[in-house]
Amino acid sequence: MGLRLRFLALLMLLPVMLLANPYRGDVGTVVIDAGHGGSDPGALGQNVQEKDLTLSIAQALQSELEERGYGVVMTREDDSTLSLEERCDVANSADFPIEAYPIFVSIHINSAHSEAAEGFEVYVKSADKRVDMLDEATSDKLALKYSSYSNAQLNAYKDIVSLSLADGICRRYEEAFPDIPMRGVKSGDLWVLNGTWMPSVLVEVGFISSPEEEARMALPDYQRKLAEIIVQAIEDL
Template sequence: MIGLFLLLTAYATVAMAQTSTVVINASVVNVRTGPGLSYDVMSQVVEDEKVQVITEQNEWYKVRISNDQVGWIASWLVDNIEISAATNLVGTITHPEVNVRAESNTDSDILGTVTEGTQLTVLFQQEGWTQVQYYNQVAWISSSLIDVKVTPKQEATSTVATENDAAAPIQQVTVRTDGTNIRSGPSIEDSVVETAFKGDSFAFVEAVDDWYLIELADGTQGYVANWVVDLSANNEAAPTANITNISEATIVIDAGHGGHDSGALAQNFYEKKVTLKTAKLLAARLRSAGANVIMTRDSDEFIELQDRAYISNNNHADAFISLHYDSTETRNEISGTTTYYYHEEEKALADLINQNLSQYGPLPNNGVRYGNYFVLRENYQPAVLLELGYLNNDTDQQVVNTDNYRSQIVEGIYQALNQYFTP
């Protein structure tokens, strides 16, 4: 009896040890019903709270929270304690029909039934009961009715069919922006076969690198870039992102110029130098608020314009901010900051940033203007380009390359983005 008790205790300890633990490092983190910002918020966890990770997908963690619910949190908002210890325990039902219960006793409510051969992800075992993942919650099955085995983590992730399996075959892709090109091949060099509009949905066929092969209304096929569409696992159009605070946003910061492209010239410094300093300070400010920040460059290197737009598109940026300092043919002709946008739907973001630059910045404000710039025109994400002063203006060039000026500008941009991502 003692030996059996020790054996069961040791087994339970091994099972419980398979779960990973992470600590929340943002003040409040939303727990969502799926691995993305398009999914509804089901609960919240707060700073320093510990949660258990079940699995990982696309920079999101599936977690079990304190009220026995299963949901998803953004990986960039947590600190890993045991980064690679997510559960790899799989249980197979061994009886014809087994009750799945809300708690670990036979008097508990029955949540549903599973049949012999069904495989479920096992969270842990205790006192004759096995806790499993079942729909959007955890549930319990008598340990005598399920065979639990350790399987390779990758195999479990890809082959185990749980009752809460959200990885149904993708059926639809939905276009995010008017004028989206559908091409004859998986490249921007291939010819355009059709132009789609925001909300148009097509049947998904397969993924080819960064492109999706889709079926058009007439039965022919074409390719669309994966960074301009959303995926849906059912026949309904994929939802758009539902960001409720800046900590959930992916923001691309683009430091203009770099490398052999020095940009405008002041008396003793180049534009590429001050754009990078401003970009680094802005990135640090946004990261301190929990935002997922991606920089197109973080050193003095040359980046092609198409690569800058691609970084934004490929990462599904919630905002793209391109930083520049201007110059004119005539010295001292103009002074101050200007905010540019290309797509009409981005004017609201441009207006908000411009208002805050006017409030926080010490230089004159020249307002919001339409700008036919490559990084805006070829960017399918919300994008603005900021000219933060004129390097051939005597007043501006004395101001812009100072820590005080950069701090003021950065705070203005941060406040604007914080307002933009707050409903």
């Protein structure tokens, strides 16, 4: 099933008397996850490593968000090593205004065996993966805000908002860079998407295995434009 059709299917499957969207209102906090780091370089290009590109892009996104008044939490701010579990822990413990909600954006760089592979894509979690939203580790703030919802309801709405954000990022990117291949929104069994309770996306910015894309992703102007695109998509929610 295409992701757009899956989006509609999720809406249709929600119970008729479902409570209002728990992720309504404004995004208050954005958790930014710069993929890899430290002893884990990620994918290797001819001149740069994935871990360095993801951190530079994450920092550009942080600056753009803070200029617009968003709260920002970084899973890493330097070349440190974090496990996937630690990244999820940072996200799940992030503070946010009670009248708003947080989102999670993970930045990664793609790679392939062929230099011809190129393009931009965004991942959301697979719909058949359930996140345990409310358990013994849930903070008092989360319990207060979301205890009226079932785990199934919270997961359904997480999927809906995540899909909306991913689609918005792709749409804004395609408008800004019409000549770069758009690979679209995909779903995957990815740890950081399965392990975070808030709406979450993983952005694959481009292919480091493509010399052209590697050079473009290293440009500060491109990184700033990408940050603007992601923020625009957040504001479109």
